Amino acid sequence: MTTASEPDFTSINREVFWVLHGKKIVIASVAALLVLIAFGAYIGWQALQSTQAEAAYDLAADIDGWQKVVDRFPGSIAAGNALLRIAAQQSNEGHYPDADKTYQRFVREYPKHPFAVNGLMGLATNAETENKPDAAIKYYAEIAGKYGTTYLAPMALLSQARLSEGNGQLKEARQLYEMVVQRYPQSVIAQIASVEASRLNEKLGNEGKQTDQPNLLTSSPQPSPSGQPSPTASEKPKQQPEP
Numbered sequence: 001m002t003t004a005s006e007p008d009f010t011s012i013n014r015e016v017f018w019v020l021h022g023k024k025i026v027i028a029s030v031a032a033l034l035v036l037i038a039f040g041a042y043i044g045w046q047a048l049q050s051t052q053a054e055a056a057y058d059l060a061a062d063i064d065g066w067q068k069v070v071d072r073f074p075g076s077i078a079a080g081n082a083l084l085r086i087a088a089q090q091s092n093e094g095h096y097p098d099a100d101k102t103y104q105r106f107v108r109e110y111p112k113h114p115f116a117v118n119g120l121m122g123l124a125t126n127a128e129t130e131n132k133p134d135a136a137i138k139y140y141a142e143i144a145g146k147y148g149t150t151y152l153a154p155m156a157l158l159s160q161a162r163l164s165e166g167n168g169q170l171k172e173a174r175q176l177y178e179m180v181v182q183r184y185p186q187s188v189i190a191q192i193a194s195v196e197a198s199r200l201n202e203k204l205g206n207e208g209k210q211t212d213q214p215n216l217l218t219s220s221p222q223p224s225p226s227g228q229p230s231p232t233a234s235e236k237p238k239q240q241p242e243p
Contacts, residue, residue: 053078063089080110087122096126117147121156133163154180154189161196174200 053073060066066082073079083106090099100123107119124139136159143156161176177200180193 050076050078057082060085075109077113080106080113080115083110084115084118084122087119091122091126091129096130100126117143117150117152120147121152124156124159128159128163133167137163148183154184154187154193157183158189158193158196161193165200170200170204174204 053069053076056069056072057066057078060069060082063086066085069082070079070086083102087099087102087106090096090102103119103122103126106113107116107123110116110119120139120143124136124143127133127136127139140156140160140163143150144153144160147153157176157180161173161180164176165173174197177193177197180187181190181197184190
């Protein structure tokens, strides 16, 4: 006696699943494909923009040319480089307020630029040139705090120490010099900082010794009107022989 073949439930389940969810799967697949295409197109566009921006930057030779790069390719590395070149040129020509504005724009709009630290360094050096040591110290401290791993960080700390010493803050300056040595022991700047720290240690030590010395004028016996030293409290005056 033959038995009827059992139905293949696996095949049935697949067919039912496809009927219920096939449309959703197709839509999701098409959406994923469109996302990939859009992402690829964006990457390609970014690469094209970057190439064009770099070419325009290479051709620029003055403030007007660099400004065109900034206006045409905002947000690009080349545009950030152009802003730095504009600010540097303005500083070289003595237009420090304009240079400060350009550096501030760079710092504000390009915080992730590979040379982001150069914007703050430009502001700091301008402040020194304009005889604004407090503002320069603030910028140098910001460099040391935010960009401590960059190549300009040791120089910023050294400059901060130098200006602090100029303001009469000798202990703070010594601490900053020592900080350079501790953080950047392999840097050439650390050798300079070590010499300066030793110099301030000696200077502060000598000032302390001078403060601790007794006042010889007040501790020595005062002369009497006759020119002879007056007797101290522990000395008894000698009796003169009666005539």
